[in-house]
Amino acid sequence: MSAPEVQDYVGFDTITQQMERKFLKRGFNLNVILVGESGMGKSTLVNSIFSTHLVDSQGRRTAQEVIRKTTEISPVTQTLEENGVRVRLTIIDTPGFGDQCNNEGCWVPVIKYIKDQHAAYLARELKPFRDRIINDTRVHACLYFLNPGSRGLRPLDVEVLKRLTEVTNVIPVIAKSDSMTTDERTLFKRRVKEEMAFHRISVYPYACDDDVDEDRALNASIRDLIPFAVVGSEETIDVDGTVVRGRRHGWGVINIFDEAHCDFVHLRNFMLRTHLSDLIEVTAQRHYEQFRTSQLRQIKELRDQQSAAAAAGAVPPGAVVAQQQPPSAPLPHQPMAQA
Amino acid sequence: MKSTAGNAGGVQKKKMNGYVGFSNYPNQVHRRSVKRGFNFTLMVVGESGIGKSTLINTLFDTKIFPDREEMPPSADAVKGVDVTSMSADIQENGVKLRLTVVDTPGFGDAINNEDAWQPILENIESRFDAYLAQENRVNRSKISDNRIDAVIYFIKPTGHCLRVIDIEFMKRLHTKVNLIPIIAKADTLTAGELEQFKAKILADINYHGIQIFKPVSDEFDDPETVAENREILSKIPFAVVGSEKYVARADGTQVRGRSYPWGIIEVENEDHNDFIKLRQMLLRSHMEELKDTTDMVLYENYRTQKLLSMGHVQDNGVFREFNPLVQMEEERRAHEAKMQKMEAEMSAVFQQKVHEKEAKLKQSEEELYARHKEMKSVLEKQRGDLEDKKKRAEASARPITPMEQHPTKGKKKNIFSGF
Numbered sequence: 001m002s003a004p005e006v007q008d009y010v011g012f013d014t015i016t017q018q019m020e021r022k023f024l025k026r027g028f029n030l031n032v033i034l035v036g037e038s039g040m041g042k043s044t045l046v047n048s049i050f051s052t053h054l055v056d057s058q059g060r061r062t063a064q065e066v067i068r069k070t071t072e073i074s075p076v077t078q079t080l081e082e083n084g085v086r087v088r089l090t091i092i093d094t095p096g097f098g099d100q101c102n103n104e105g106c107w108v109p110v111i112k113y114i115k116d117q118h119a120a121y122l123a124r125e126l127k128p129f130r131d132r133i134i135n136d137t138r139v140h141a142c143l144y145f146l147n148p149g150s151r152g153l154r155p156l157d158v159e160v161l162k163r164l165t166e167v168t169n170v171i172p173v174i175a176k177s178d179s180m181t182t183d184e185r186t187l188f189k190r191r192v193k194e195e196m197a198f199h200r201i202s203v204y205p206y207a208c209d210d211d212v213d214e215d216r217a218l219n220a221s222i223r224d225l226i227p228f229a230v231v232g233s234e235e236t237i238d239v240d241g242t243v244v245r246g247r248r249h250g251w252g253v254i255n256i257f258d259e260a261h262c263d264f265v266h267l268r269n270f271m272l273r274t275h276l277s278d279l280i281e282v283t284a285q286r287h288y289e290q291f292r293t294s295q296l297r298q299i300k301e302l303r304d305q306q307s308a309a310a311a312a313g314a315v316p317p318g319a320v321v322a323q324q325q326p327p328s329a330p331l332p333h334q335p336m337a338q339a
Numbered sequence: 340m341k342s343t344a345g346n347a348g349g350v351q352k353k354k355m356n357g358y359v360g361f362s363n364y365p366n367q368v369h370r371r372s373v374k375r376g377f378n379f380t381l382m383v384v385g386e387s388g389i390g391k392s393t394l395i396n397t398l399f400d401t402k403i404f405p406d407r408e409e410m411p412p413s414a415d416a417v418k419g420v421d422v423t424s425m426s427a428d429i430q431e432n433g434v435k436l437r438l439t440v441v442d443t444p445g446f447g448d449a450i451n452n453e454d455a456w457q458p459i460l461e462n463i464e465s466r467f468d469a470y471l472a473q474e475n476r477v478n479r480s481k482i483s484d485n486r487i488d489a490v491i492y493f494i495k496p497t498g499h500c501l502r503v504i505d506i507e508f509m510k511r512l513h514t515k516v517n518l519i520p521i522i523a524k525a526d527t528l529t530a531g532e533l534e535q536f537k538a539k540i541l542a543d544i545n546y547h548g549i550q551i552f553k554p555v556s557d558e559f560d561d562p563e564t565v566a567e568n569r570e571i572l573s574k575i576p577f578a579v580v581g582s583e584k585y586v587a588r589a590d591g592t593q594v595r596g597r598s599y600p601w602g603i604i605e606v607e608n609e610d611h612n613d614f615i616k617l618r619q620m621l622l623r624s625h626m627e628e629l630k631d632t633t634d635m636v637l638y639e640n641y642r643t644q645k646l647l648s649m650g651h652v653q654d655n656g657v658f659r660e661f662n663p664l665v666q667m668e669e670e671r672r673a674h675e676a677k678m679q680k681m682e683a684e685m686s687a688v689f690q691q692k693v694h695e696k697e698a699k700l701k702q703s704e705e706e707l708y709a710r711h712k713e714m715k716s717v718l719e720k721q722r723g724d725l726e727d728k729k730k731r732a733e734a735s736a737r738p739i740t741p742m743e744q745h746p747t748k749g750k751k752k753n754i755f756s757g758f
Contacts, residue, residue: 038502039496039502062542063539102450147388151388154448181598194411198412248529249601251603252599253602
């Protein structure tokens with residue numbers, strides 16, 4: 001059955017502009033977490049993507065500096081503005097990740113942080129009087145930094161990716177890809193995709209989300225590029241008169257905006273120009289919903305257990321009533337943190 | 340060239356009048372060593388994919404390590420650190436080299452790399468032990484030396500200070516082997532970044548007291564060598580790039596290198612990386628020193644520690660000269676002296692015993708004589724008594740008639756029976 005034809009101009013097509021105006025007023029939140037060993041190029045890459053010095057490298061600079069013993073979580077929030085659109089950008093760095101001799105469990109603080117953000121949002125959502133606009137601190141994207149030159153995924157990568165992909169959108173990147181020739185890059189990417197398929201690690205964009213044809217084509221091309229082999233740079237250099245962002249070596253100059261040199265442009269466009277709202281939506285619809293479902297189920301189970309215990313034991317009914325209020329933080333998501 | 344009485348132990352410098360010819364000795368040594376051939380054992384340590392095999396193949400311009408075979412993805416975890424060795428006999432200008440390269444796949448690849456150096460350390464020490472055992476053999480004509488002459492440690496080009504695993508590994512091994520740290524995949528760092536990175540690494544190494552192999556010049560070296568050594572020293576740790584493939588430069592020449600969309604990095608170009616310096620130090624100028632240090636310093640230290648820990652004490656008596664004839668003579672003399680001593684002792688004992696026996700006999704003789712005398716006197720006394728009694732008996736029997744003398748023959752009984 002075809003849609004009925006509208007006779008006169010009604011004007012509901014201005015909703016897009018209305019939404020835009022609201023959006024401009026409100027601005028939006030974008031939270032990105034960087035996961036990778038020290039020296040992989042995390043800070044440089046994120047500063048390059050947003051063309052701003054957002055974060056400082058947390059690597060060890062002097063011999064006297066103490067080596068971190070655990071993974072630290074250090075979020076940095078800044079507000080960027082472009083053409084009237086404001087974004088509250090939070091970059092969460094993870095210094096200490098993968099830097100020890102024994103890296104067992106180095107991912108635990110990361111997973112916990114991501115889940116804590118979901119939990120905080122859930123707690124605010126479940127309040128009887130909740131805010132009109134909840135400040136969204138949920139992690140929308142995770143840039144996972146792979147080690148160039150390895151055969152593919154390392155054991156640590158496999159373990160961490162399995163867990164990260166369950167709680168957030170993961171975008172795997174190779175930050176210092178200027179140590180790989182084009183052939184080596186192709187081989188590495190193929191290898192990584194094979195191993196991800198083998199270990200059933202699904203990274204963003206997800207195959208099931210392709211509903212529109214053009215989306216499907218775009219997503220397929222993105223998936224082909226994964227993991228993004230990029231080069232980051234905060235310096236501008238002069239190449240025959242033109243000023244480019246890049247790195248100057250004795251034997252050549254890398255222009256990070258050159259598609260033949262690296263995938264930087266693709267990554268930036270993908271993250272910011274085409275899939276930005278999708279990243280935020282998918283976080284809310286998929287990861288947050290998953291978390292919420294499992295949490296509420298756990299609460300329900302707990303409540304059932306307690307009511308069963310109350311019925312069986314001598315627990316006063318007052319205690320049972322008290323449980324029916326929405327639980328304040330901390331929610332029982334601690335057991336999941338052991339994953 | 341007699342030494343004068345003034346300095347009996349001193350060495351004098353004398354000038355010769357003509358050409359004697361002992362200056363040809365080094366050539367003789369050279370010829371003999373060339374005939375015998377050399378061996379060199381190298382170990383490479385670094386995480387998977389950092390370029391160990393490529394660098395070795397590039398250094399020796401031979402495919403010592405075959406290409407890595409592609410394995411399908413598997414759920415097997417990395418199984419600890421393996422220590423494998425490959426040997427190759429290579430020859431250049433008539434000089435034969437038996438090159439052994441020890442690989443350490445799996446180092447630093449697992450999630451938990453806490454004791455990743457343990458198998459490597461054990462391997463190095465077991466080679467020392469094997470050499471020690473051979474040295475203590477009765478027949479030492481064939482000693483095979485497979486001690487590690489140098490360990491090349493590959494550092495990831497992070498740009499920051501050393502990682503925990505780097506520091507831990509180097510701290511545990513630097514007293515057992517010649518440690519040569521290099522920066523792998525140097526094409527990822529710009530010149531400025533490289534300078535800072537090298538400074539950070541050296542600062543870390545000094546801070547933790549790690550001893551790495553450095554070319555040192557002494558007063559015997561000619562100024563060329565001194566300058567060379569200084570140049571090499573200034574580039575440590577070397578930032579290297581390896582490549583087995585040849586690429587075409589802009590002018591068409593084929594060089595070993597890596598081809599990128601933005602340019603070509605040449606392996607043997609000193610402006611691009613320090614490969615030349617590494618090769619020079621490792622093979623062309625300091626190979627002998629590496630082997631020497633391994634033999635004279637590292638091995639000796641290990642041996643001393645090991646023997647001390649086993650409870651051996653320095654016994655200088657072992658070092659006196661051993662001459663068999665002299666020894667036999669000494670033994671004979673010692674034996675004779677012993678025999679004489681025994682003889683003297685025995686005769687002394689014998690004398691003593693004889694003396695004793697004589698004394699005893701004398702004593703018993705005297706005793707017997709005394710007793711004899713005594714008994715004689717007793718007997719005499721008894722006889723005297725009896726005579727007395729007889730006389731008395733005769734005197735009391737006088738009043739008897741003569742007639743009675745005849746009947747006394749028969750009446751004696753009556754008279755006497757009267758008693």
